[in-house]
Amino acid sequence: MSNEFSRRNFLQLGAVTAGALAVGQMLPPAVARAAEAAGMLNSSGDGYVPSMCEMCVWRCGLLARVKDGRVVKLEGNPEHPHSRGHLCVRGQSGLFNTYDPDRVLNPLIRVGKRGEGRFRKASWDEALDYTASRMLQIKETYGPEAMVFSSTHNLSQVQFENLLYAFGSPNYGTQRSLCFNAMIVANMMTYGMEEPERIYDEDLQYIILTGRNLMEAISTSETGELSAAIGRGVKVIYLDPRFTKTAAKATEWLPIKPGTDLAFHLALLHVIIGEGLYNHRFVDSYTVGFDELAAEVEQYTPEWAAPLTEIDADTIRRIAREFAAAAPHALAHNGWRTSNFINSFQTQRAITILNALVGNWNVTMRAAGGEGSSALGSIPQPPYPRISAQRLDHVPARFPVVPLKLGVFQELRDSILTGDPYQAHGWFISRQNPVMSLPDRAKTLQAFEMMDFIVTVDIIANDTAWFSDVILPEASYLERYDPLLPVGDRAYLRQPVIEPQGEAKSALWIYKQLGERLGLGDYFQYEDEEDYINQQLAPLGVTVDDIRSKGYVDLPPGEEIGFEWNTPSGKIELFSDTLARVGFSGVPVWDAPPEPPEGQFYLLTGKVGQATQFGTQNNQMLHKYADEPRLWFNDTVAEDRGLADGDWVEVISEVGKAHIRLRVTPAIRPDCVYLTPGYGHLSKGLTTAFGLGASDSALHVTYTDPISGSQALSQTFVTVRKV
Numbered sequence: 001m002s003n004e005f006s007r008r009n010f011l012q013l014g015a016v017t018a019g020a021l022a023v024g025q026m027l028p029p030a031v032a033r034a035a036e037a038a039g040m041l042n043s044s045g046d047g048y049v050p051s052m053c054e055m056c057v058w059r060c061g062l063l064a065r066v067k068d069g070r071v072v073k074l075e076g077n078p079e080h081p082h083s084r085g086h087l088c089v090r091g092q093s094g095l096f097n098t099y100d101p102d103r104v105l106n107p108l109i110r111v112g113k114r115g116e117g118r119f120r121k122a123s124w125d126e127a128l129d130y131t132a133s134r135m136l137q138i139k140e141t142y143g144p145e146a147m148v149f150s151s152t153h154n155l156s157q158v159q160f161e162n163l164l165y166a167f168g169s170p171n172y173g174t175q176r177s178l179c180f181n182a183m184i185v186a187n188m189m190t191y192g193m194e195e196p197e198r199i200y201d202e203d204l205q206y207i208i209l210t211g212r213n214l215m216e217a218i219s220t221s222e223t224g225e226l227s228a229a230i231g232r233g234v235k236v237i238y239l240d241p242r243f244t245k246t247a248a249k250a251t252e253w254l255p256i257k258p259g260t261d262l263a264f265h266l267a268l269l270h271v272i273i274g275e276g277l278y279n280h281r282f283v284d285s286y287t288v289g290f291d292e293l294a295a296e297v298e299q300y301t302p303e304w305a306a307p308l309t310e311i312d313a314d315t316i317r318r319i320a321r322e323f324a325a326a327a328p329h330a331l332a333h334n335g336w337r338t339s340n341f342i343n344s345f346q347t348q349r350a351i352t353i354l355n356a357l358v359g360n361w362n363v364t365m366r367a368a369g370g371e372g373s374s375a376l377g378s379i380p381q382p383p384y385p386r387i388s389a390q391r392l393d394h395v396p397a398r399f400p401v402v403p404l405k406l407g408v409f410q411e412l413r414d415s416i417l418t419g420d421p422y423q424a425h426g427w428f429i430s431r432q433n434p435v436m437s438l439p440d441r442a443k444t445l446q447a448f449e450m451m452d453f454i455v456t457v458d459i460i461a462n463d464t465a466w467f468s469d470v471i472l473p474e475a476s477y478l479e480r481y482d483p484l485l486p487v488g489d490r491a492y493l494r495q496p497v498i499e500p501q502g503e504a505k506s507a508l509w510i511y512k513q514l515g516e517r518l519g520l521g522d523y524f525q526y527e528d529e530e531d532y533i534n535q536q537l538a539p540l541g542v543t544v545d546d547i548r549s550k551g552y553v554d555l556p557p558g559e560e561i562g563f564e565w566n567t568p569s570g571k572i573e574l575f576s577d578t579l580a581r582v583g584f585s586g587v588p589v590w591d592a593p594p595e596p597p598e599g600q601f602y603l604l605t606g607k608v609g610q611a612t613q614f615g616t617q618n619n620q621m622l623h624k625y626a627d628e629p630r631l632w633f634n635d636t637v638a639e640d641r642g643l644a645d646g647d648w649v650e651v652i653s654e655v656g657k658a659h660i661r662l663r664v665t666p667a668i669r670p671d672c673v674y675l676t677p678g679y680g681h682l683s684k685g686l687t688t689a690f691g692l693g694a695s696d697s698a699l700h701v702t703y704t705d706p707i708s709g710s711q712a713l714s715q716t717f718v719t720v721r722k723v
C-alpha cells in the first residue's frame with residue numbers, strides 16, 4: 001500500500017493509546033499443550049496441527065505448521081470440503097492476525113471519554129464482575145429488553161445466543177440484514193428453504209451471476225468450482241455495473257444499470273413463458289401460481305426492460321433462450337450480499353423463480369443437505385424465560401415475512417435513537433464491527449452515545465471496541481477451541497495450535513464466566529472448552545483426544561428423509577399467498593428504484609480479495625497486498641469534469657463526507673462510483689490500518705427493503721468534487 005497517506009503522524013498519535021492496549025507482543029511462545037500431548041507437536045513446538053480458518057465465515061479447514069512454538073505457515077487441509085487443500089490469501093495471512101502487534105491481550109476498562117481510546121488493564125475477575133453488574137443494573141432498572149446483543153456468524157455464537165436468551169432480551173442484531181436477507185426471504189417464500197445448494201458438475205453449461213463477484217468475494221470451494229467450470233467452457237453471464245475480476249473471467253459482462261436486475265430477470269421470465277421455453281412437466285408437478293405469474297410478466301418485454309437496464313432487447317431475449325436451452329444444466333445464481341436496493345427482495349424472487357421455471361432443481365440446485373449435527377450431543381440447560389417485550393427491530397410488526405432469526409439490524413439501531421417502542425440502555429457485541437458495518441456511521445455512533453454501557457468481545461481494538469466501555473479479549477482462532485462444526489457427514493474441530501497469548505480467552509469461557517455472574521450458571525453446564533466438545537462427541541463414543549490429529553470425526557449417516565417443499569402449499573410458490581395476505585404482491589412485480597439526481601452518482605460497494613469486511617485491514621501481510629483504497633471513477637466522466645487519476649476529491653452524501661483519491665478507469669459505468677469497503681477506520685488502536693482510505697459506511701444512507709428487511713447499499717447517491 002502506498003505511503004502517500006502520511007500514516008506516520010497517525011502512528012505517533014496512536015502510540016500512546018494503542019501501545020497501552022497491547023501488552024503481550026513478543027511473549028515467549030507456549031507450545032500448545034494438548035497438541036503436544038497428542039504428539040502433533042514435539043516438546044520444542046514443531047509440527048502440524050489441523051484446525052479451521054476464521055478469516056471469514058466460510059471456515060476452510062487448515063493445517064498449521066508450527067515451529068519453535070510459533071505458527072509459521074497456514075495451508076489448506078485437503079480433508080476439508082471448504083478448502084480442499086487450498087486457503088485464499090486471507091486464510092494464508094491468518095497468522096498475522098494472531099501475531100498482530102495491536103492484539104488486545106488483557107481485559108480493558110475505559111478511563112477516558114468514549115472514543116478517546118483511553119483504557120486501563122483489568123483482571124478478568126474485575127472486568128467480568130463490572131460487566132455483569134452493569135448488565136444486571138440495566139435489567140433491574142429497565143427490564144432485560146433494554147440490553148441489546150449483536151454478533152456476526154461464528155462457531156461460539158450458539159453460546160452467545162444462549163446468554164442473550166437466558167438473560168431475556170429479544171433484541172439481537174446480526175449481519176444477516178446487512179448481507180443476505182433478500183436472498184433468504186425470497187427462497188423461503190418460494191421454496192420454503194433458506195438457500196439451495198449449488199452443484200457445479202461436469203454437465204453444467206450456463207451460469208448467470210447477478211452481482212456475485214465470486215473471484216473477489218471468495219468462498220474457496222465455490223470460487224474454485226466456478227474457475228473449473230470456466231475452464232471447461234461453461235458460459236458465464238455476469239451482471240455488474242463494475243468490471244470486476246469475475247467480469248474479466250466471464251463470457252459476457254453486462255454493465256447493468258444499478259437497481260434494474262429485477263427488470264432484466266422479469267424480461268427473462270417474459271420470454272421463457274411467452275415462448276413456451278419452460279419445463280412444462282416440472283412446472284405442472286412442482287409449482288403453484290403459474291397463471292398469475294404468466295399474467296404479470298406478460299407486460300415485461302425485453303423492449304420494456306432495455307431502456308431501464310441499458311442492456312439491449314436482443315441480448316436479453318438471446319440470454320433467455322440460451323438459458324432455457326441449457327436448462328436443466330443452467331444456474332441463475334442468487335448472489336450472496338444481495339442488499340443493493342429496496343427492490344432486492346423482488347429481484348431475488350425473480351431469480352429463484354427463473355430456476356424453478358426451467359426445472360434446474362436437483363440438477364444445478366438441490367435442497368441443502370441437512371448437516372449431521374443432530375448426531376452430536378448438546379449441553380443440558382433449563383428452558384429460557386418467556387420474553388414478552390416487542391423487538392426493537394420491529395420484526396414481525398413492520399416486517400411480517402422476515403424470520404425472527406434474520407431480524408433487521410439497521411432498524412434496531414434506528415430504534416435505539418427514536419426510543420420506539422422503548423429505550424435501550426446497554427449493548428453487548430461480539431465478533432462484529434457495527435460501527436463500520438451498519439450504514440450511516442454517524443448514526444451508529446449516536447446510538448452508542450445513548451447507551452449507559454457497551455461491552456465488546458474482539459481480538460483487536462476494532463472501531464466498535466474503541467467506543468466501548470469494556471473490551472474482553474478473545475483468544476484468536478489459532479489459540480482456542482470452539483464448538484464443533486458439522487459439514488456434511490463430518491464434524492470438524494477447531495483446536496489451539498498455540499496457547500493463547502497474554503490473558504486472551506475463548507468465547508466459550510467468557511460467556512460461561514459472564515453467565516455465572518449474571519445468575520445464569522445453569523445455562524452453561526460445561527466445565528471448560530474440552531468438556532464442551534466432549535459433551536458434543538459423547539453420543540459418538542469418542543472424545544476430543546481421539547479426533548485431534550485428524551481434526552474431524554465422521555458422523556453416522558443421517559436418516560434418508562424425502563425432501564418436500566416446506567411452503568404452505570407444499571409446492572414451489574410462483575405465487576405466494578403468504579406474501580399476498582400481508583399486502584405484498586404474490587408474484588414478482590417491477591418496482592422502480594430511485595435514481596441519482598443530475599450530477600450525482602450511485603455509490604457502489606463490494607468486496608476485494610485481500611480483505612474481509614472491516615476486520616482484516618490491520619493484518620500486516622494483507623496490508624502489503626492491498627491496493628491503496630481509491631474512488632473508482634469513470635474515465636470519460638473524469639475527462640468531461642477535468643478530473644485526473646490521483647486527484648483528491650470530496651465525496652458527499654446526504655449523511656456524510658469522505659476525502660479520497662481518484663482511480664480513473666473505464667471499469668465502471670459513468671453513473672457510478674465505487675469505494676472499497678473496510679477503510680477509514682476510527683480506531684487508533686489499529687496502527688496499521690488507521691489513517692488509510694475513507695469509509696463508505698460514513699456515506700451510506702440507511703434504506704431498507706420493506707419485504708425482506710435487507711439494507712439497500714447501492715441506493716446512496718453522492719456528489720464528487722475536486723479539493
Ligand SMILES: Nc1nc2c(c(=O)[nH]1)N[C@H]1C(S)=C(S)[C@@H](COP(=O)(O)OP(=O)(O)OC[C@H]3O[C@@H](n4cnc5c(=O)[nH]c(N)nc54)[C@H](O)[C@@H]3O)O[C@H]1N2
Nearest residue numbers: 211212213217218239258259336337606607609611612613
Ligand atoms: N475476499 C473476500 N471474500 C468474501 C468477503 C470479504 O469480505 N472478502 N465477504 C464474504 C461475505 S460476508 C459475503 S456476503 C460475500 C459477498 O459476495 P458478493 O455477493 O459477491 O458481494 P459484494 O462483493 O459485496 O458485491 C458484489 C458486486 O455487486 C455489485 N453491485 C452493486 N450494485 C449492484 C446492482 O444494482 N446490480 C448488480 N448486478 N450488481 C451490483 C458491486 O459492484 C460488486 O462488485 O463475500 C464473501 N467473501
Ligand SMILES: Nc1nc2c(c(=O)[nH]1)N[C@H]1C(S)=C(S)[C@@H](COP(=O)(O)OP(=O)(O)OC[C@H]3O[C@@H](n4cnc5c(=O)[nH]c(N)nc54)[C@H](O)[C@@H]3O)O[C@H]1N2
Nearest residue numbers: 152178179337431432433437457458462605613614615677
Ligand atoms: N459499506 C459496506 N457495508 C457492509 C458491507 C459492504 O460490503 N460494504 N457488507 C455487509 C456484509 S455482506 C456483512 S456480512 C457485514 C459484516 O459486518 P461485521 O460482521 O460487523 O464485520 P466484520 O468486519 O466481519 O466484523 C468482524 C469483527 O470480528 C473481529 N474478529 C475477528 N476474529 C475474531 C475472533 O476470533 N473473535 C472475536 N471475538 N472477534 C474476532 C474482527 O476484528 C472484526 O472486528 O457487513 C455489511 N456491511
Ligand code: SF4
Nearest residue numbers: 053055056059060091
Ligand atoms: S475463504 Fe479464505 S478467509 Fe475464508 S475461511 Fe476460507 S481460507 Fe479462510
Ligand SMILES: [Mo]
Nearest residue numbers: 175179180337
Ligand atoms: Mo456478508
